[in-house]
Amino acid sequence: MQNFLSKHHRVIFYFAWFLFSILQASFTELQDDEAYYWVYSLFPAWGYFDHPPLTAIMIKVGYFLFQNELGVRLVSLFMNFGTLLLLQQLTGKQKPFLFYTIMLSMAILQIAGFMAAPDIPLIFFTVLFFWVYKQFLERSSLGYTLLLGIVMALLLYSKYHGVLLIFFTILSNPKILLKPQFLLAAFIGVICFLPHLYWQYEHDFISFKYHLFESNVNPYKFSYTTEYIGGQILMAGPIAGIILIPAALWYRNKQKDKLIRALQFTLIGFYVFFLLSSFRGRVEANWTAPVVVPLVILSFFYLARNVKWEKALLFTLPFSIIIILLLRIAMVVDILPLETMKERFHSWKQWPQMMKQETKGLPIVWSDSYQRASKYYFYTGQLTHSVNWYQGRKNNYNYWPIEKQALNQAVYFMDIYNTERFPETMHTPIGEIGYKYDSSFVSFGGIQFKVRDRKIIINQDDEIVINTILFLDDAYKNALKNLDPGKFSMRLGIFQKNKWVQDIMLKIEPAQLVNANHFIIKANHQIKKGKYFMRIALQAGDYPPTHNSEKITLEIR
Numbered sequence: 001m002q003n004f005l006s007k008h009h010r011v012i013f014y015f016a017w018f019l020f021s022i023l024q025a026s027f028t029e030l031q032d033d034e035a036y037y038w039v040y041s042l043f044p045a046w047g048y049f050d051h052p053p054l055t056a057i058m059i060k061v062g063y064f065l066f067q068n069e070l071g072v073r074l075v076s077l078f079m080n081f082g083t084l085l086l087l088q089q090l091t092g093k094q095k096p097f098l099f100y101t102i103m104l105s106m107a108i109l110q111i112a113g114f115m116a117a118p119d120i121p122l123i124f125f126t127v128l129f130f131w132v133y134k135q136f137l138e139r140s141s142l143g144y145t146l147l148l149g150i151v152m153a154l155l156l157y158s159k160y161h162g163v164l165l166i167f168f169t170i171l172s173n174p175k176i177l178l179k180p181q182f183l184l185a186a187f188i189g190v191i192c193f194l195p196h197l198y199w200q201y202e203h204d205f206i207s208f209k210y211h212l213f214e215s216n217v218n219p220y221k222f223s224y225t226t227e228y229i230g231g232q233i234l235m236a237g238p239i240a241g242i243i244l245i246p247a248a249l250w251y252r253n254k255q256k257d258k259l260i261r262a263l264q265f266t267l268i269g270f271y272v273f274f275l276l277s278s279f280r281g282r283v284e285a286n287w288t289a290p291v292v293v294p295l296v297i298l299s300f301f302y303l304a305r306n307v308k309w310e311k312a313l314l315f316t317l318p319f320s321i322i323i324i325l326l327l328r329i330a331m332v333v334d335i336l337p338l339e340t341m342k343e344r345f346h347s348w349k350q351w352p353q354m355m356k357q358e359t360k361g362l363p364i365v366w367s368d369s370y371q372r373a374s375k376y377y378f379y380t381g382q383l384t385h386s387v388n389w390y391q392g393r394k395n396n397y398n399y400w401p402i403e404k405q406a407l408n409q410a411v412y413f414m415d416i417y418n419t420e421r422f423p424e425t426m427h428t429p430i431g432e433i434g435y436k437y438d439s440s441f442v443s444f445g446g447i448q449f450k451v452r453d454r455k456i457i458i459n460q461d462d463e464i465v466i467n468t469i470l471f472l473d474d475a476y477k478n479a480l481k482n483l484d485p486g487k488f489s490m491r492l493g494i495f496q497k498n499k500w501v502q503d504i505m506l507k508i509e510p511a512q513l514v515n516a517n518h519f520i521i522k523a524n525h526q527i528k529k530g531k532y533f534m535r536i537a538l539q540a541g542d543y544p545p546t547h548n549s550e551k552i553t554l555e556i557r
Contacts, residue, residue: 013100018081020328025073025114027332029345032371034116035378038063038072040396046199049206049396053196054157055118062116072378073116079124080113086127087293090134091300098303101313102296105240105320109292111327119289121158125151126165126290130297133169134259140181149188156193160211164273165266165290172265173258203399204550210394214551218281218498228278231285232271236295238323239316247309248298260301263294347429352379355426358435359412363405365441367415368544370395372430376414387443389544390493390537391500398547403445404475408482411441413542421542442479442487444538445546447472449519455553460529464492464504466521466552468536470513480510483540491545492523493535494554501532529556 005012030038040048040056041063047053062074088099103109113120129151136144155162176182200207233241248267253260270291274283303310330336334346355376363383366373373386385406386397397403414435419425422434449468458464472480480488492504504523513519521536532554537545 009096009100014081014084017084017103018077020110021077021080021114022070024328024331025077026068026070028069028114029331029348030069030072030375030378031115031117031344032375034072035374036370036396037116037118038378039374039400043396043400046195047203047207049210049394049399051118051159051207052157054121054154055116058121059116073114076116076120077114079120080109083109083113083124083127083293086124086131087296090127090131090297095300095304098310099300101317102240102244102300102303104324105244105313105317106236106292106296107238107320107324107327108235108286108289110324111331112286117286118159119286122155122162123289123292125155125158125162126293129155129165129169130259130263130293133262136181136185137258140179145181145185146188148182149185150192152185152189153192156189157196159289160207161287161290164270168265168269169262171269172262206394206399209550214393220279220281224278224282225275228275228283228285231283232288232291235285235288236292237320239320240313243309243313243316244295244299247302247306248295251298251302260298263298267291267294267298342429348375348379351426351428352376355428355433355435356380356382358424358426363409363411363441365406365411365413365438365443365543367413367417368392369416370397372414372416373397387445387543388547390535390547391495394547398445401446403443404473406441407475407479408440408442411438412436413438413441438541442483442540443543443546444476444479444540444548447476447513447538447548449521449536449549451549451552454550455555457555457557460527460556464521464523464525464534464554466492466534466536468519468521468549470516470519472513477514479540480514483510485509485511487541489539489545491537491539492521493537493545494525494527494532495534496530496532502527527556531555 037051037055038059040051040053041060044056044060045053048056058075058079059072062076063071065071066074084103087103088096091099129148132144132148132151136148152162152166155165170176233245235241236244251260251264253264270288274288277283277287303313326336330341331345334342352375359382361382363385364373364376364380366376366384366386368387368389370386370388373384376382377384383402383405385402386395387403388394388398412435413422414433415422416431416433419432419434422436424435426433426435448471449466450471452467452469456464456466488510490506490508492506494501494504504525506521506523508521534549534552534554535547536549536552538548539545
């Protein structure tokens with residue numbers, strides 16, 4: 001047996017890893033964001049509000065083969081498998097059992113590695129980038145130059161965080177900018193990424209504005225920093241993180257290897273960048289996903305030289321395996337008495353089909369929840385929309401044509417809040433759901449006021465004047481014409497530091513918008529001096545007021 005294991009350990013390890021991944025992907029309930037990215041795949045585009053398009057393409061390919069959870073995750077699963085193969089290539093063939101120990105100790109590659117999320121291709125193309133970079137440093141042939149450029153583009157198509165990886169690699173070896181082959185690779189990468197950049201241009205750079213200026217901007221709390229640090233240790237472990245992170249940070253590159261230097265700059269750069277980001281708002285643990293690659297490689301080289309550290313990691317391995325295995329089972333079987341586990345992994349298997357019968361298969365409109373709308377869409381196949389509240393954040397439901405497809409059609413409206421306003425309710429694992437029939441759905445999220453001056457400065461006694469260009473098509477014009485004026489309202493939402501302050505209701509009839517092109521909004525106010533921002537919002541009936549403009553800066557002197 002020992003002889004068989006020594007000869008075939010590599011095949012056994014990878015076969016077991018792949019088998020467990022297939023089973024996990026097949027029997028684990030789709031997560032909120034996975035369902036959201038599945039809806040991405042129904043509307044192919046070169047970009048989306050939240051992310052670049054690669055995840056949607058991956059899901060579309062897998063779902064074409066299998067119309068279930070496995071299909072959604074299939075390409076991610078193969079990428080996770082490829083990540084391991086490339087990591088072992090970069091660590092070398094020596095000490096394979098140390099490599100297996102590290103892999104089995106890291107929960108992120110097992111628990112999240114099969115999921116259809118942007119972090120999985122980002123990790124895969126990170127390790128592929130370093131593999132190609134290694135070959136490129138040794139021989140800068142045209143083939144490796146072309147491949148390096150394509151991989152850089154694929155990093156960015158996976159997730160915008162990929163730009164940090166490229167930046168820290170250049171920072172580790174600035175002389176590479178004098179190398180014509182690298183400049184050619186960068187040019188190839190830009191050319192490959194141009195379709196997405198053009199999409200951003202056509203959509204007023206919505207993703208860049210959101211991630212740079214709107215996402216995760218909150219008053220600082222000390223817990224943001226402590227949660228970030230704790231999250232990084234858990235992501236590298238859960239137990240092994242206290243060994244792997246110091247080991248990776250303490251590894252010294254005596255040969256001044258440029259690849260090792262790039263890995264070190266990436267590891268430290270990501271950790272420091274997102275540590276500083278924690279002073280701006282909450283940082284999700286997975287935002288540093290690319291550090292998995294330098295963490296594995298650098299810690300491997302350090303542990304290979306330090307037997308005591310290697311033994312310490314080996315000592316923790318049984319505990320790591322037990323915890324990770326328990327979590328993997330609990331994701332499939334409801335065995336843990338934890339409400340969060342039930343909500344995330346065991347809440348959507350039965351009741352959506354019951355609700356589909358109750359709602360006669362008609363289109364569904366959820367109130368302000370892209371997660372619930374996406375999961376319901378996946379588990380029923382009913383056309384499902386989320387009407388996004390103007391006081392919350394936007395998402396891609398603000399841009400997909402689903403609202404217009406359902407306009408003036410019979411739908412069912414659903415919400416888990418204020419269920420007493422609904423004539424019907426259903427008890428489900430995600431809580432009580434209220435729902436009601438609407439014979440003619442009307443919402444105006446597709447109407448947009450383009451503001452000529454995004455910054456308005458007035459004195460306290462002056463009225464607010466906003467010059468806009470109104471964009472709406474015939475479907476929305478007809479909806480405005482046919483809508484009872486008593487079911488229509490228009491407002492300016494006033495916010496300060498991302499907190500709603502008040503609404504200024506506007507006395508505007510729906511008919512006034514039908515034939516308007518240049519539209520001037522005038523509003524009296526009683527707002528104190530200070531700096532604010534505004535949003536224009538339209539409301540129809542009982543549906544939430546929608547986002548109908550970008551943020552408009554308001555300064556009252």
